[in-house]
Structures are given as structure tokens and as C-alpha cells.
Amino acid sequence: MSPQRVAIVTGAARGIGAATAQRLAKDGNAVAVLDLDEGSCAGTVSAIEAAGGTALAVGVDVSKADQVEAAVTRVGDELGAPVILVNNAGIIRDNLIFKMTEADWDAVMNVHLKGAFLMTKACQAYMTQEKYGRIVNLSSSSAQGNRGQANYSAAKAGMQGFTKTLAIELGRFGVTANAVAPGFVQTDMTAATAQRLGVPFEEFIKHSASQIPVQRVGQPEDIAATIAFLCSEEAGFVSGQVIYVAGGPLD
Ligand code: NAP
Numbered sequence: 001m002s003p004q005r006v007a008i009v010t011g012a013a014r015g016i017g018a019a020t021a022q023r024l025a026k027d028g029n030a031v032a033v034l035d036l037d038e039g040s041c042a043g044t045v046s047a048i049e050a051a052g053g054t055a056l057a058v059g060v061d062v063s064k065a066d067q068v069e070a071a072v073t074r075v076g077d078e079l080g081a082p083v084i085l086v087n088n089a090g091i092i093r094d095n096l097i098f099k100m101t102e103a104d105w106d107a108v109m110n111v112h113l114k115g116a117f118l119m120t121k122a123c124q125a126y127m128t129q130e131k132y133g134r135i136v137n138l139s140s141s142s143a144q145g146n147r148g149q150a151n152y153s154a155a156k157a158g159m160q161g162f163t164k165t166l167a168i169e170l171g172r173f174g175v176t177a178n179a180v181a182p183g184f185v186q187t188d189m190t191a192a193t194a195q196r197l198g199v200p201f202e203e204f205i206k207h208s209a210s211q212i213p214v215q216r217v218g219q220p221e222d223i224a225a226t227i228a229f230l231c232s233e234e235a236g237f238v239s240g241q242v243i244y245v246a247g248g249p250l251d
Contacts, residue, residue, distance in 0.1 A: 005132075006080045007231065008032045008072070010062050010119060011089030013040040015187035016138070018047075019220030020086055023228045025053035029084060032056045032075040036089075054079070062089045062115030072122035081126040084231045087116035087137045087159075092189060094148040094196060105151045112155035116162060124170060133175030134231040137163045139242060141183045141250050148196075156181070160242050167240030176239035178230045183246025184208045185218040213248030 007024045011017040013035035025031045025048040033041040033048075038059030048055035056079055060071035075082050091111045093104035116137055127133025142149050143156040159179055166177035184190060186205060194204035209216050226245045229235055244250040 005029045005084055006032065006075065006082045007084035007086070008034060008075055008082045008119070008123065009086040009088055010034045010060075010115065012044050013037070014043075015189060016182065016185060016220045016223045017086070017088040018044045019224040020088060020227050021055070022047055022051070022053075023221070023224040024084065024086075024231060025055060026051060027228055027232070029231075030054040030056075030079045032058055032071075032079055032082065034058045034060050034062070034071060034089070036061055062087075062119055063110035065118050068115075068118040068122050072119070072126075076126060081130050082123050083127050083130050083132050084134045085119060085123045085127075085136070086227055086231070087119055087135070089115055090138060090189070092149070092152055092192065094152065094193065096148055097150045100150060108151040108155050112152075113158050113162070116159060120162075120166060124166075124173075124175065127175045128170070128173040131174045133170065133173065134235070135163075135166055135170075135175065135177040136227050136230050137177070137179045139163075139179040139181035141181055141244060141246050143181060144250065163242065164240045171239055174236075176230070176236060178235075178238060178240065179242045180223060180226050180230065181242055181244045181246070181250070182218055182223050183212065183244065183248070183250065185220060185223060187220060190217075212246070216247065218245065218247060 007029040009021040012021040012033040033044045041057035045055040137159045139159040140156040142153045163179040194201040
């Protein structure tokens with residue numbers, strides 16, 4: 001059994017983040033559950049505590065430097081040095097390029113890229129001190145291009161370059177950095193896409209599953225399992241990688 005570590009998962013009130021927070025807690029880590037609204041983290045925190053784990057809810061907008069600094073300091077003070085970081089918080093503002101606004105572009109860049117940058121910068125101070133760290137960034141199969149997602153695909157491709165640079169810079173401190181790139185996962189985010197396209201979610205799922213080699217869509221737990229491996233002690237020789245978790249090959 002690995003020693004108990006302190007993990008931070010952003011956007012952990014629901015979806016992939018909530019499943020990841022629960023899985024990391026099950027693996028023996030104390031988990032800081034970060035999301036925009038502290039109150040919305042209650043469900044994830046009680047699920048972790050009900051299973052015998054330790055969790056702390058922290059409200060933060062990951063795109064705001066002062067909030068990130070305060071949130072990470074609070075985790076450090078209340079749980080201990082955060083040496084596992086999962087940059088999962090995300091939003092979509094989909095539109096075809098000719099209809100996409102500057103605000104749509106900025107919002108997506110700020111949450112995914114700037115958010116991951118700010119969170120990582122704050123946490124690496126602890127990791128380099130501890131000479132141990134695991135960083136996992138959420139990319140996406142959309143990094144390879146997806147209609148209506150010029151902003152999101154650019155951000156998710158950016159996450160891959162960001163990850164590789166972190167791996168190069170932080171490796172000497174015992175810190176690994178990897179990206180997980182999910183395909184279709186059944187969450188509120190894909191439900192919102194179905195709504196935008198005017199397709200009932202069940203139909204959208206059925207159609208998407210038929211295009212996926214394993215013939216089903218992903219569940220948040222599928223992604224959490226891969227993230228958990230990359231966050232584990234034994235994954236110390238895996239760094240700078242992008243792992244597509246999509247029920248089939250993408251890259
Ligand atoms: P989700 O269900 O929409 O959950 C995203 C969470 O992030 C929400 O709880 C949201 O809070 C939070 N969040 C948004 N902006 C934030 C901010 N500025 N600061 C802190 N938290 C913020 O999404 P998901 O499907 O689980 O996706 C999780 C990650 O996986 C995202 O990075 C997404 O891009 C990526 N991904 C998802 C899929 C998929 O098929 N679902 C595929 C590939 C990649 P609110 O509820 O308050 O908005």
C-alpha cells in the first residue's frame with residue numbers, strides 16, 4: 001500500500017472529476033475536492049467520507065490567480081502538501097468558427113489552459129519541496145479537431161504540449177506529468193453537446209457508441225481508473241505521455 005498522499009482534483013463536484021476524486025480516495029489518498037462553488041462539492045465529499053476516506057471541499061475559480069493561490073494554500077494547511085494534482089476543471093463554449101465569439105474563446109482558454117497553468121504553478125512548489133509529484137492533465141480526443149470546437153480543441157491540444165514541458169522541467173524533482181485524453185464520456189458535458197445539436201441524449205449515446213470500437217461510450221469511472229494509475233507510486237517511470245481513453249485507438 002502506498003503512503004497516504006494529498007491529492008487535488010479540480011472540477012470535482014461532478015462528472016469525471018467526482019469519479020476521480022472518489023477513486024483517488026479509495027486508493028488511500030486524502031483528497032481536496034475543488035470546484036467553482038464549495039457547496040457543490042458536498043456530494044463528492046460525503047461519498048468519500050461514507051467510504052471511510054478523507055476529503056476537503058474548496059471553492060475556487062481555477063482561472064483566477066488569487067483564488068488558486070488561496071485554495072492551494074488552504075489544502076496545504078488543512079490536509080498537507082498536495083503532491084498529486086489532476087487538472088480536470090473544464091467548460092465548453094461550442095460554436096462554428098464564424099459564430100464563435102471572443103468571449104467563447106477566452107472563457108475556454110482561461111479555464112482549461114490558464115487554470116491548469118495556475119494550479120500547477122501553485123502545486124509544484126509543494127511537489128519540488130517533497131521531491132515527489134504526480135500531475136495529470138485532462139486533454140480530449142477533440143485535440144485532434146472537432147467540428148464546432150475550435151476553442152476547445154486548441155485548448156486540449158495545448159494541454160498536451162503543456163504536459164510534455166512539465167514532464168521535462170519537473171522530472172528531476174521526482175514529479176511526473178501525463179495527459180489523459182478521453183473520447184466520449186457520459187457526463188453533463190456531453191449531455192450539453194447533445195442538447196446543442198438538438199438530439200436526445202440517449203440517441204446521441206447510442207449513435208456515438210456505434211462509432212466506438214468497444215461499442216459503448218465511456219463512464220467517468222473509466223477515466224478515473226487511468227488517472228489513478230498515472231497518480232500511483234508505481235507509475236513513476238511514465239511521464240510526458242498522452243493516453244487516449246476512448247474505447248479505441250486515436251493516436
Ligand atoms: P462536467 O461534468 O461539465 O464537469 C466539469 C466540472 O468543472 C464542473 O463541476 C464545473 O463546475 C467545473 N468547472 C468549470 N469551470 C471551472 C472553474 N473555472 N473552476 C473550477 N471548476 C470549474 O465535465 P466532465 O465531462 O466531467 O469533464 C471533465 C474534464 O474532462 C474536462 O476538462 C473536459 O474537457 C474533459 N473531457 C470530457 C469528455 C467527455 O466526454 N465528457 C471528453 C474529453 C475530455 P460547474 O458545475 O459549477 O460549472
